[in-house]
Amino acid sequence: MTELAPKLRRSLRSALCTPLNRLLNLVDPPVIVLLYHRVAELASDPELLAVSPDNFRAQMRYLKETFPLVRFEDDWGKLSHPAVAVTFDDGYADNALAALPILEEIGVPATFFVTTGPVAEQTRFWWHELERVVLGSGSFPPGVTLEVRGRKKSWPTAGDAQRLAFYRDLVEIMKDADAEERDSRLAQLRLFAGDEDRPCALHRAMTVDELRVLSRSELVTVGAHTVTHSRLAALSPEAQREEIAASKTKLQEWLDREVTTFSYPYGKRSDYGARSVALCREAGFAKAAANFPGQAHRWSDPYQIPRHLVRNWTVEVFAERLRGFWTR
Ligand SMILES: [Zn+2]
Numbered sequence: 001m002t003e004l005a006p007k008l009r010r011s012l013r014s015a016l017c018t019p020l021n022r023l024l025n026l027v028d029p030p031v032i033v034l035l036y037h038r039v040a041e042l043a044s045d046p047e048l049l050a051v052s053p054d055n056f057r058a059q060m061r062y063l064k065e066t067f068p069l070v071r072f073e074d075d076w077g078k079l080s081h082p083a084v085a086v087t088f089d090d091g092y093a094d095n096a097l098a099a100l101p102i103l104e105e106i107g108v109p110a111t112f113f114v115t116t117g118p119v120a121e122q123t124r125f126w127w128h129e130l131e132r133v134v135l136g137s138g139s140f141p142p143g144v145t146l147e148v149r150g151r152k153k154s155w156p157t158a159g160d161a162q163r164l165a166f167y168r169d170l171v172e173i174m175k176d177a178d179a180e181e182r183d184s185r186l187a188q189l190r191l192f193a194g195d196e197d198r199p200c201a202l203h204r205a206m207t208v209d210e211l212r213v214l215s216r217s218e219l220v221t222v223g224a225h226t227v228t229h230s231r232l233a234a235l236s237p238e239a240q241r242e243e244i245a246a247s248k249t250k251l252q253e254w255l256d257r258e259v260t261t262f263s264y265p266y267g268k269r270s271d272y273g274a275r276s277v278a279l280c281r282e283a284g285f286a287k288a289a290a291n292f293p294g295q296a297h298r299w300s301d302p303y304q305i306p307r308h309l310v311r312n313w314t315v316e317v318f319a320e321r322l323r324g325f326w327t328r
Contacts, residue, residue, distance in 0.1 A: 018327040029082045030295035031070060032325045035307040036088045039099040046131060051312045053098055058315035060106045072111035073221055073261050073287060077298050086110040089225055089263055091119055096210040103219055113225035113263035116250040118205035126182050128203035134167045137193035144192060148173055179228035208254050215255045223261035224248045231266055232276040240276055245283045260286045267291025277303045
């Protein structure tokens with residue numbers, strides 16, 4: 001039952017959308033925007049954010065040989081062929097250390113949307129700290145009670161499966177929190193686990209120097225991705241304005257160039273709102289990226305460009321998925 005419903009939905013959508021999208025593609029060649037986060041080999045990756053260097057290199061070679069490649073910030077209005085754009089979210093150190101050399105080796109342009117807080121303070125992204133404390137700690141207690149929206153809620157946390165379920169619930173709770181609440185929850189969880197906040201080389205954000213190296217590449221454009229990677233829809237208009245505008249200002253100060261593109265943290269339609277879109281326009285961004293699948297056409301809202309998430313696929317799976325992207 002739980003398996004059937006999404007499958008049925010997908011086939012219905014495909015039956016309805018595929019012929020329509022094929023027709024629209026003839027009228028206006030679309031751009032498929034790909035969304036990556038990391039190029040790394042990870043032992044544990046519960047959010048499925050990393051693509052291995054070997055798979056990434058093969059994917060980039062396939063793109064270079066198969067499609068015209070455009071930049072996210074380009075004017076796509078006059079394209080005569082369907083094209084692909086590559087983007088990265090968040091600002092992990094491996095973007096500069098592992099992705100950039102491969103992009104340069106093959107000659108693929110990419111836009112990197114960077115969260116400025118973790119770069120400035122060299123703090124971990126909160127989901128990795130959560131993963132480390134909840135899933136990585138050997139001394140976690142067998143049960144935990146937390147206050148969530150004014151009510152006490154308990155989780156059994158004795159076995160691996162229970163801890164993973166607890167971690168998944170916490171990811172959703174933390175997405176709705178602002179940076180201050182997330183920090184205090186993490187501090188509380190560290191206490192439960194008898195753990196300390198430790199620097200972490202594996203999951204770190206770029207340093208400012210690494211970001212400068214990245215942005216000096218002719219193939220690279222840097223865009224903004226807020227200061228604290230908070231879900232904009234959960235914030236007040238003032239807090240949203242600060243997240244959006246301050247990330248632009250900080251990047252411009254570091255890189256000494258205009259930053260004209262933005263991507264919404266998490267990026268689903270429920271993660272930002274009409275106010276967030278208006279604030280992006282007001283802050284002076286020319287284009288913004290979302291995180292739901294779709295094609296970008298001449299008539300698409302430039303402040304809600306759809307993107308397709310890429311996973312750690314072999315080039316064969318990547319090629320097959322890409323074929324599907326042209327009709328979704
Ligand atoms: Zn992000």
